[in-house]
Amino acid sequence: TQLLEQSPQFLSIQEGENLTVYCNSSSVFSSLQWYRQEPGEGPVLLVTVVTGGEVKKLKRLTFQFGDARKDSSLHITAAQPGDTGLYLCAGYKETSGSRLTFGEGTQLTVNP
Amino acid sequence: NAGVTQTPKFRVLKTGQSMTLLCAQDMNHEYMYWYRQDPGMGLRLIHYSVGEGTTAKGEVPDGYNVSRLKKQNFLLGLESAAPSQTSVYFCASSWRNEMWLRVAKNIQYFGAGTRLSVL
Numbered sequence: 263t264q265l266l267e268q269s270p271q272f273l274s275i276q277e278g279e280n281l282t283v284y285c286n287s288s289s290v291f292s293s294l295q296w297y298r299q300e301p302g303e304g305p306v307l308l309v310t311v312v313t314g315g316e317v318k319k320l321k322r323l324t325f326q327f328g329d330a331r332k333d334s335s336l337h338i339t340a341a342q343p344g345d346t347g348l349y350l351c352a353g354y355k356e357t358s359g360s361r362l363t364f365g366e367g368t369q370l371t372v373n374p
Numbered sequence: 375n376a377g378v379t380q381t382p383k384f385r386v387l388k389t390g391q392s393m394t395l396l397c398a399q400d401m402n403h404e405y406m407y408w409y410r411q412d413p414g415m416g417l418r419l420i421h422y423s424v425g426e427g428t429t430a431k432g433e434v435p436d437g438y439n440v441s442r443l444k445k446q447n448f449l450l451g452l453e454s455a456a457p458s459q460t461s462v463y464f465c466a467s468s469w470r471n472e473m474w475l476r477v478a479k480n481i482q483y484f485g486a487g488t489r490l491s492v493l
Contacts (some may be wrong), residue, residue, distance in 0.1 A: 271414065295481065304378070304464050304484030305417070309492055350416060354480050360468065361406045361432070362480060364417040 266287055266353055275341055276373050283336045283368045286353035291363075292356045294302035294327055294334045299348040299367075341372045376400050380465050380490040387455045387492045395450040395488050397465030404470030406448040407432075407482065408440060413442035417464065423448055424470065455492045463488045 267286045277283055279321035285294065293312045309318050311327035311334060318325045322345075324337040338345055348369050352362040387393055397406065404425050409417040419432030423442040428477045437459060439451045448467075452459060466482040 266416075268416075302486065304466070304486050305482075306484070307481050310481065352417075352482075360470070360480055361407075361419060361422065363483060364409075366414055366416040 265363045266351055266365035268349075268351055268368050270368060272369050272371075274371040274373065277342055278340050279372075281338050281341055281370070282368070283349055284333070285335070285365050286333045287353060288332065289353070289355070290331050291353035292331075293354045294331075295352045295354065295362070296325055296334070297350040297352060299350060301347075305315055305348075305350055306328050321373060337368075341370075343374050346370060348364045375440070378465055378467055378483050378485035380463075380488050382488060383486065384489050385491070387452075387490065389456060389457050389492060392453050393455065393467075393490075394452075395463055395490075397448045397450070397467075397485060398446055399448075399465075399467040399483070400446065401467060401483065402445070403467035403483070404445070405468045405480075406442065407466045407468075408438070408448065408450045409464045409466065410434065410459075411464060411487075412461050420450065420463075455490075457488065457492045460492045461490060463490060 269284050295310045296308045299305040310323045314329045314331045316327045322339045326335050348367045350367045351365040381396045407422040408420040418434045421440040423429045426445040428441045441449045465485045468482045
């Protein structure tokens with residue numbers, strides 16, 4: 263059973279379009295992280311959200327943590343080909359020690 | 375400036391062969407992890423370690439063994455490889471410091487991966 267459900271699984275858009283990726287769970291997390299993975303590389307952390315309702319911005323990327331800390335979203339404004347990659351959300355629970363729970367990932371392709 | 379280094383980067387095995395994947399980190403992290411990544415399934419935890427000399431099972435441990443003899447190294451072993459173990463394997467590490475656990479919430483640093491094919 264996947265504790266974190268990401269949607270959509272695949273997304274192909276044109277340069278300049280906006281998009282939103284969702285990460286949903288029935289469980290409450292202490293925090294949620296977003297990673298981006300490029301081909302042939304390991305995931306790299308983009309942001310961590312900790313407080314329910316928190317919004318963080320990273321240039322054209324906006325991350326939001328749900329009020330109940332069960333879900334999160336990643337919104338990209340005016341997508342560029344350099345945004346292409348696999349986006350992974352990962353939830354952390356203090357009761358699970360050092361482990362993270364990863365979503366299945368969203369493969370984003372931005373066409374020029 | 376290396377971070378987390380995995381060797382080898384690619385490997386092809388025949389069914390029944392054995393091999394060891396090496397992960398080395400130079401950030402003095404206490405925690406280390408081995409994941410496998412398969413299409414549509416995200417990252418699944420195989421085994422992890424919370425310190426030198428300790429290991430624990432993750433979500434999908436069957437068919438794998440690990441050892442953490444030195445703090446900076448975490449080895450993943452396949453004793454008798456099976457086609458179902460064809461995957462991309464990632465090693466990661468993170469701090470243990472309690473302050474960082476509360477503030478950084480277990481940020482993990484990943485290696486570049488090992489692509490393994492078992493024929």
